[in-house]
Amino acid sequence: MPSKFRVLLEQVLELEAPAREGWIRERCQSDAVMADLLREGVRIDARRDTLLDCGLDSLVSNLGLVPPDESARLGTLIGPYRLTEVVGRGGMGIVYRAERTGSDFSQVVALKVVRDERISNQAQMRFVRERSVLARLQHENIAHLIDGGVDELKQPWFAMEFVEGEPLLQWCDRRSLDVAERLRLILDICAAIDYAHGRLVVHRDIKPSNVMVSRAGVVKILDFGIAKLLEHEAETRLATDAQTRLLTPEYAAPEQVLGEPITTATDVHALGLLIHEALCGFRAFGREASPFEIQRDVVEREPEAMALRLKRAETVEADSIRRAAALRGTDTHRLLRILKGDIQKIVSKALQKEPERRYANVSALTSDVQRYLKGQTVVAAGFGRLYRARRFIARNALQLALGGGAALALLCGTVAVAWQNQRIRQEISTAAAARDFLVDVFNSASPYQGSGRPPTAVDLVDVAVQRAQIELHDQPKLQAFLLNALGTSYATLGHRHDAVRILREAHAAAVSVGGRDSAQAQEIALSLVQAMLGEQPLEPAAAELADGLVAAQRLLPARERKLIVRALVVRALIRFVQGEHAASLATMGGALDEADARGPDDDAEHESSLEALAFVLSETRRDLSAIGVYRDLLDSRGRRQGSSVLIASVQSALALPLMRAGHASEAEALLVAARDVYRTTLGERAADYGEIGIRYGRVLVETHRLAEARAVIADSLSIASTLRGEHSLPFASALCAMAQLERASGNFKTAEALAKQAMMIAQDVEGNDGAYTSAAEHTLGAIYFQEGALNDAKRIFAGEAALGDREGSVFRVQAMDYLGRLQRLANDPLGAAKLHRRAIGIGVAQAGDWSLDGLRARMGLAEDERDVGHADEARAIGVENLARLRVVFAEGHPWVIEARLFLAQIAPVANASVRVEDAADCPIPCPEFRSDEAVPATQRTP
């Protein structure tokens, strides 16, 4: 029975460090002694210098064992070689300079005696056999193995080409070789290793001390294949485990530590470590840790990125980065930029824990490094994205109290469609029966119509569904198959209600054939849940179906979980719709893990998970994170030359957080491009084209281009009314955009009527708490404010702000800004300033320094400060605001004008014009949205 202390200790150690203290306080409220014991336990756990950490080996050496005396053997013979000098010692053994003299020649060799390793007779024979294989390796960059044997103590020895020169890293540092020059040397190493791999020899122990550069500047790899020779004949894990102790743990690959098969990928890993160390000057693993911890790190921990490693070094010892940069013939800034670029991605790919996820072979690594040196895009570039996405999740899951409802229709236009299109294509092409059936449907469709116009896609699907329902009644498997394809087609065409209906039928048919857990039933269940996600309100059955699907997938062996990623993503989205944001992000993390485990080749899975993740981040106003993930996604799709509609859907989604983050012109450009693609591929009357129009129209309103906005929004309004009718969410959404336009144009009464109508429709369709209803209500509040109906406005904004504190509202910052303004109008500028400061803080946390909501609140704050009587403060804020606004918006934008007027009023009359002009030169940095990992292509070349 474990003691209570042990149980609690184990629990507390499982927690992340920052959470521990709170946990201890909560659990040990009445037991101060236990709390102190636990704190002590936590403290000890963090220490790495207890007796148990220093390891038995160092204890033994401290027990009075004297260091070995290698020089004792000098002058004696090993084989035909006379030992003349000790030139090195390492974990594996002692290296002597030795000479062999005959009557007419003298040969100098490096002779290595492997220490403390006795081998059996059987192993000796193998040793001799394999030694001859190694002796045949002839490559300019491999130190040639000349001879080898076993000495009188049964210790193996090797004689190798004697390389006079310096170890690789020392060579590089002494000559201050730059990154490119270092990489070129490593390319020589790669070439040699590739050559050996072609002869079925794996080095297994590549590390800096095993790479020399001769006086002539030629790289020479030592000890090729020797590790293999020393392996015990016993093939058990234990024996291998003992074997790895001959290797330096810092340079071992996970499979070496785990005793798993050694392959050429083991050398790829070692090369990754070599690049890491040569470029940043620090080992990827094993700094202040014990050998056991190093081994664990090798198996489990992602090595720190090179730039981060350097930055951490700087915190330990000042000037580290500058010195590293000097040794690489460059400056601090440039070195960090290089290390953050694509070379890091190459290193990360080489250092993957699973051998199969690394570069397939050394030549793949070589060509990526070569591409990098030429400034071309590297294959590994798409690699870090899941890692990054996971970091976004980690960062956001903690503080996800923000956020609110969402425009889900958008999602169904992207994630679901991407999968569905793919699936439909695959399935239809593989099922001949289904194809014949559909061909028949299409051939007979025209006469069926009889209306004189050519049948639309929806007409065709309608007919096909009817015939499938009737004619395939006795073939449930084929019927289910077809209805699945047709149901997803409905969803693609925007008829989501029909999609759910037909997919439900398909699911029932599939269940009747093979049961609930058959592959077909599972696939259809997934389509069904996806379609349900497009409907509001969400059916409770959707969550159950998704849970069942995830559970069924988990029962399958890992390789066969083909649907797990999508099932988890859909589950996460359902959680999001239900308002469980943290749980949603956690499930999303699970999906990314699964996508990761399925390997780097399944890009569609990765991208879909990323897209869903970005969507949730964006909808919960983690704008900066969302921008990062969307950009990754865009890079990935662009690189794969994915379909233009899929790229456009990401561009259009990215525009929203970009706009909120104050990057208006980029947001607009993205929307224009995306809308063009939608028009040419889907046509001018497609639902998605209308949807993107609403979005574009809103951005145009924000940038005050009202005439253009009117045309675009009116167009979307008409598309929504024809396709979905006037009792639909798209129509409500377009009405709401129109209301915003009218408000911006100063037609407050029209705006109010439109907003009320939009709100009524939305309420009717989705219920009181729906996202569209809140959006319409928010618009109404803004209109009330401008009309001077301050009490009505206050009611709405107070509601939003209160919601924001509890479960989050997307309009939280704006609501606080308005409440601040109301407070100021009520002659409480101090209270107003407090509200505005909070609004600015939250806005910046969500969308960065250039957050539009934040900017608006800053304008409010300037007015508050003026009213409080802090004229200087108000002026300073006003000047900065104007400078920022002029970066984001054009000169004629109402906010810019407002900011100018503000300054003109507040500045002492004599200096007014001067002050306003000052604003133009105010040194505010331009918006910088790229996260620090993403280095623009132009800066990539080393």
Add this chain to the structure above:
Amino acid sequence: MPNTDVAERLAEDVGSKESRHQLFALIYGELKNRAGKILAAHQNPSLGATALVHEAYLKLVGANIHTCSKKHFFSLASRAMRQIMVDHARHRLYQKRDQRLLEALDDDMPHPAATNMPDLVVLDRALDLLSAQEPDLAEVVELHFFGGLGFGEIGEMKGCSLSTIERQWRSARALLRNTMS
């Protein structure tokens, strides 16, 4: 060459006290002999200690034995290793103390051993205490620290996951440290 005697004894009913004692004596003898050689041969010990138990295993048993016997072997060997180390430490400690009496004024530069040896003796006692309360934790420490077994190997032998063993190791570290200080 594997020692058939040991292999057979391991395969036998492990319940017999007499057989267990003999087995322990055999393993202890081999380990002590090996440790002694390390001393005598003036070799660098850095490879020696952790590999010692594994090497004894290969020598005495060979690789192809049943997991249950393997576990049996390693717990005995780790115990033996612990005894050897602690005895040695104790011995050195007494030596040192005698020496200290002679050089009472000269303790500016303590031998590094002086800092660790008493610790090892204290660790031995703390481990006894721990094994009375949390025998499973004490076993992990013995196997890992004295036997030189990796967490993975220990998990395999005990039929637990790697993370369980690691958790136990961390708890044991903290508990031992608590008792030792």
